[in-house]
Amino acid sequence: MPSEEADTRGALVTAGRRLFAERGYEGATVRAITGAAGANVASVAYHFGSKEGLYLQVIMEVLSPLGERIQEVAAAEASGTGRIEALLQAVFEHLWDNPDQAQIMVEVRLHRADLLPQLAEMLAPMTTGLMQIVTEAQASGVVREGPPLLFVMSLMAQPVYFMLLTRRAPEGVLPANPHTAEGRKVYVDHMVDFALGGLAGTHRTEGR
Amino acid sequence: MPSEEADTRGALVTAGRRLFAERGYEGATVRAITGAAGANVASVAYHFGSKEGLYLQVIMEVLSPLGERIQEVAAAEASGTGRIEALLQAVFEHLWDNPDQAQIMVEVRLHRADLLPQLAEMLAPMTTGLMQIVTEAQASGVVREGPPLLFVMSLMAQPVYFMLLTRRAPEGVLPANPHTAEGRKVYVDHMVDFALGGLAGTHRTEGR
DNA sequence: GACCGTATAAAACGATCGTTTAAATCACGG
DNA sequence: CCGTGATTTAAACGATCGTTTTATACGGTC
Structure with missing residues (x-):
């Protein structure tokens, strides 16, 4: 055996x-x-x-949990802006607790273009969950009209970018200490405010 | 000689x-x-x-132009939302024309933590220009109150993330072809709408 | 034309890479 | 307690890494 x-x-x-x-x-x-x-x-x-085999195994194991987490958010009942808020909170906290995830995703995208098809396949549950959240938010009027993928990209850009910038930033330059739960709340609250504003109606040239 | x-x-x-x-x-x-x-x-x-010496030289040469470009935007006269729009347009177009820039910046941040102090120093002109744009926009009422750095991060997250995702994306999944000027306009317009909404007043729990 | 600092060239350096080999060790049913 | 497959080990493999060495070609000055 x-x-x-x-x-x-x-x-x-x-x-x-x-x-x-x-x-x-x-x-x-x-x-x-x-x-x-x-x-x-x-x-x-x-x-x-081979080393490549270990790398692929690592990628698979590292990508699954976030996809499941997003699927949970997509399946949960939440009214209006609540689901967007839960999404940003969940993604940022998950990436913060698992920095390997974002780093490996970016690494693949930067230097392993040959693995991009496999990466897209592994990310499928995540993207479907995200698209579902956005389209339902559009139906409820929380998100304005437009290609859902654009809003998905703008949404995910926030927690990923914030995580990369705050993870190893020197002390003193950041407005809050992300290594504490209270500090991270500052960033999550900001991301939620920014995202909800961005998702709502346009503010293009005229005020409101 | x-x-x-x-x-x-x-x-x-x-x-x-x-x-x-x-x-x-x-x-x-x-x-x-x-x-x-x-x-x-x-x-x-x-x-x-050494190889390391060449790498440092490459970093220096690759980072300068974007900093100068942002300084130009910061120095230009523009009313209300115009400067934010010009910033996102300039950053996205510059990163698109110079994909090396974003890739190397991310690479340093991911795998060369020893170079982060030097990177921050080289990025100083860029960050000061960004902070100036945001603080002046706050003074004019285009941007709500809050730590300027948070808005700078949210702003930059958009073009950087969009550039990384659209640069080598397979055909058919994107809502517009970023390899044409008209296609890139779709992304820039979306980023501008999203950012201006996010920078304005909060939409937290109540509608509008 | 001899001289000299700059630049390029080919070759070799020791170190380290991912991988392979072959022997040793383990777990366990007969 | 022996046999057998699964696992671990130490050692070595050829290949390639960044760097050094040594020699050669180039461009001006006296």
């Missing part, structure tokens, strides 16, 4: 997730990963076939 | 800029860069001391 899930295998994924995010695919060496996992150099080839 | 600017030196910066952006610091090898530049392998060490 094959045991299918040894301890080293999980340790390799955990270490790979962290090191791929910190240093990128090329920067994270097999020896660094196996060293951090307390495993042998050959264990990557044995369990995943 | 030293010639100071040989042809190979410029070719190395050009090739390095492209390859560092495409493949990241670790992924872009010295041999690939010198090969693309039509130069010898030893030329990087000769002209820049």
Whole structure:
């Protein structure tokens, strides 16, 4: 009977997730990963076939939870602006607790264009959830008319960008300390205000 | 008299800029860069001391133009929402024409935390220009009260994120073709609408 | 034409990369 | 307690990394 899930295998994924995010695919060496996992150099080839195999496994495991989280928000009942607020809150908090996620997503988009089709497939549950949230918000009048994808992009830009900028920012330059729950609330509140305003009717040239 | 600017030196910066952006610091090898530049392998060490030296030079050259562009927008006279619109237009178009810029900025932020202090220093003209635009917009009533940096982050998130997502997106999924000027106008118009709404008064729980 | 600092060239350096090999160890049913 | 497949280990593989070395070609000055 094959045991299918040894301890080293999980340790390799955990270490790979962290090191791929910190240093990128090329920067994270097999020896660094196996060293951090307390495993042998050959264990990557044995369990995943190659470094690339481990990378794909890491991507899959790292992307799933956020997609599920967004699906939950999309399925939850909320009135008017409540669902948008819940979405931004959930995405930002999730990305903050799992910085590997955003880093690996950006890394793939920047330097691994060959994996973009697979990435889009893995992100499918997330994008459908987002589109559902926006289209329903348009039906209820919270969001103005227009291609839903544009609003999805504008929405996601906020938590992703804020997470990347605040994660390792030096102290003193930020208006609130994101390492505390109260500090993060400042950013979430701002993102919600900004997004709700942006989603509503246009303010183009004339006031209101 | 030293010639100071040989042809190979410029070719190395050009090739390095492209390859560092495409493949990241670790992924872009010295041999690939010198090969693309039509130069010898030893030329990087000769002209820049090391691969790291070339990377720093590329960062400096790639960051300057956007900072100057934003300073121009900040200095230009524009009434009400015009300056915000000009800012988003300029940033998105500049990033679109120079994708290396955003890619390298993100790369440094993700995988080269050791360079963040130098990056912040190089970005100083850009951030001061952005802060000036926002604070003056607050004074004129276009932007509601609040820490200017939060609005700067929300503003920049839009063109950066849109550029990263639309640059290599497969055909058919996007609502407009960003490779044409007319298509990019769709994205810029949306970003302007979204941003102006987000910058104005809050739409929190009650309608309008 | 000899001289000299600058620049390019080819070749080699040690180090480290991902991967492979082959032996050792483990878990366990017969 | 032996056999057998699964796992781990140490060692080595060829390839490629960034860098150094050494020699050669170039452009002015005296």
